[in-house]
Amino acid sequence: MRAILDLILLVLQLYTWVIIALAVVSWLVAFGVINVRNDFVRSIWNALLAVTEPILMPIRRRLPNLGGLDLSPVVLLLAIFFIERVILYYIYPAAMSF
Numbered sequence: 001m002r003a004i005l006d007l008i009l010l011v012l013q014l015y016t017w018v019i020i021a022l023a024v025v026s027w028l029v030a031f032g033v034i035n036v037r038n039d040f041v042r043s044i045w046n047a048l049l050a051v052t053e054p055i056l057m058p059i060r061r062r063l064p065n066l067g068g069l070d071l072s073p074v075v076l077l078l079a080i081f082f083i084e085r086v087i088l089y090y091i092y093p094a095a096m097s098f
Helices: 002-030 039-062 072-096
Strands: none
Touching: 002 039, 002 072, 039 072
């Protein structure tokens, strides 16, 4: 059971870094530092979107329209941190007793 919980925590941590990478790349594209016409940049951009959009899109639908400000990654990161804390403080200690 502990191995499964450790795997879940690892996946959540990796997904956190993917969300942060998406935010950084989107800022770099928006400010014109990198160009999505470059094949390498486009492949990274498409990979990040393919991994994050299925989860971010339902969050965007529920959030109010704030113009150009997208708070869905922040909401998702808060949810991930909450899930990690629940696992670490409540589920993991219960699994240690078995």
